[in-house]
Amino acid sequence: MNTTESILGKGSFSKGEIISLLSLQNRDEQIPLFRAGKLARNKYVGAKVHLRGIIEFSNYCTQDCIYCGIRKSNLSLERYRMSFEEILSTAKLIYNSEIKTVVLQSGEDPYYDCDFISKLIVKIKEEFNLAITLSLGEREYYEYEKWKSAGADRYLLKHETANPEIYSQIHNSGSLTERLEHLSYLDSLGFQIGSGNIIGLPGQTIEDIADDLILCSKYQLDMASFSPFIPSSDTPFSDVPKASLDLTLKTLAVARLILKYAHIPATTALATLDELGREKGINVGANVVMPSFTPVGVKTKYSIYDNKRCITEDASSCMPCLRARIESCDVEIDNGYGHSLYLNQ
Numbered sequence: 001m002n003t004t005e006s007i008l009g010k011g012s013f014s015k016g017e018i019i020s021l022l023s024l025q026n027r028d029e030q031i032p033l034f035r036a037g038k039l040a041r042n043k044y045v046g047a048k049v050h051l052r053g054i055i056e057f058s059n060y061c062t063q064d065c066i067y068c069g070i071r072k073s074n075l076s077l078e079r080y081r082m083s084f085e086e087i088l089s090t091a092k093l094i095y096n097s098e099i100k101t102v103v104l105q106s107g108e109d110p111y112y113d114c115d116f117i118s119k120l121i122v123k124i125k126e127e128f129n130l131a132i133t134l135s136l137g138e139r140e141y142y143e144y145e146k147w148k149s150a151g152a153d154r155y156l157l158k159h160e161t162a163n164p165e166i167y168s169q170i171h172n173s174g175s176l177t178e179r180l181e182h183l184s185y186l187d188s189l190g191f192q193i194g195s196g197n198i199i200g201l202p203g204q205t206i207e208d209i210a211d212d213l214i215l216c217s218k219y220q221l222d223m224a225s226f227s228p229f230i231p232s233s234d235t236p237f238s239d240v241p242k243a244s245l246d247l248t249l250k251t252l253a254v255a256r257l258i259l260k261y262a263h264i265p266a267t268t269a270l271a272t273l274d275e276l277g278r279e280k281g282i283n284v285g286a287n288v289v290m291p292s293f294t295p296v297g298v299k300t301k302y303s304i305y306d307n308k309r310c311i312t313e314d315a316s317s318c319m320p321c322l323r324a325r326i327e328s329c330d331v332e333i334d335n336g337y338g339h340s341l342y343l344n345q
């Protein structure tokens with residue numbers, strides 16, 4: 001048995017073993033890792049993929065994250081905000097597409113105050129009974145409480161990097177410690193919580209990515225996302241090379257082996273990195289795909305990074321293609337809510 005196979009045969013990994021798996025260069029050695037990720041997905045969460053419909057309802061942001069195309073300093077970006085009714089009618093499209101989760105995502109935009117989001121949550125639950133995931137960045141603790149009481153189910157807040165120095169370099173405010181405190185508070189309120197990293201940040205090492213995975217394992221994450229860095233032309237990182245596809249896939253496979261029951265997406269960024277990125281992500285252990293239902297008129301303006309895939313088509317014309325692509329990966333599309341699998345353990 002070679003080293004890779006003996007590591008893969010273990011139930012848990014040391015940091016050194018995680019680094020070994022993430023460092024596999026040889027395709028022949030990577031294949032057993034990818035196969036193990038896929039088998040673990042089938043074992044722990046089933047040979048199934050959940051769909052989550054995203055509505056990116058505002059590209060205004062008070063933050064200035066250095067890699068992000070919608071950062072407040074990007075003055076060349078045309079900004080948009082969707083109204084309550086527009087968001088609601090987009091949620092209806094998600095419901096009509098037989099998708100049971102809506103992800104409400106925006107920059108950190110206080111224009112949408114606590115009351116607005118609370119009323120939106122109540123209305124979406126009343127009208128469509130969708131599971132609701134919020135991805136609104138760091139907000140006030142009382143707002144998280146109100147939104148949980150209003151009926152929100154999940155909150156996504158990526159830690160982005162477990163390296164506190166890189167975290168400080170890419171953010172204009174806040175610290176990794178504060179970000180993790182928000183995550184813990186959301187968890188304490190009963191949200192199903194999601195976090196994750198960005199792969200390929202300048203200065204990031206394989207050790208840092210191993211730390212990201214270890215950090216994720218310390219929280220009982222219901223959702224964990226590992227997405228490749230792709231540069232945005234209107235940011236200070238415009239010349240930073242995009243992340244490696246291989247490293248992203250290795251991270252996804254190791255994440256599945258470590259996090260077992262977490263919902264792990266094959267991200268749109270992965271599909272942007274590679275024409276078949278989504279399929280490759282599913283084939284190494286991912287079990288979630290998140291199509292954007294943001295209206296075509298504004299979708300191109302939610303430009304966190306360049307050349308994002310599927311942004312010129314509306315979601316209804318994308319869905320048949322997306323479903324066929326998913327089903328080509330030996331998995332079924334699960335039409336349930338796809339709530340936390342830890343709830344059933």
Ligand code: SF4
Pocket residue numbers: 061062063064065068069070071072106107108137
């Ligand atoms: S990453 Fe998020 S918080 Fe940072 S600038 Fe972009 S939208 Fe705003």
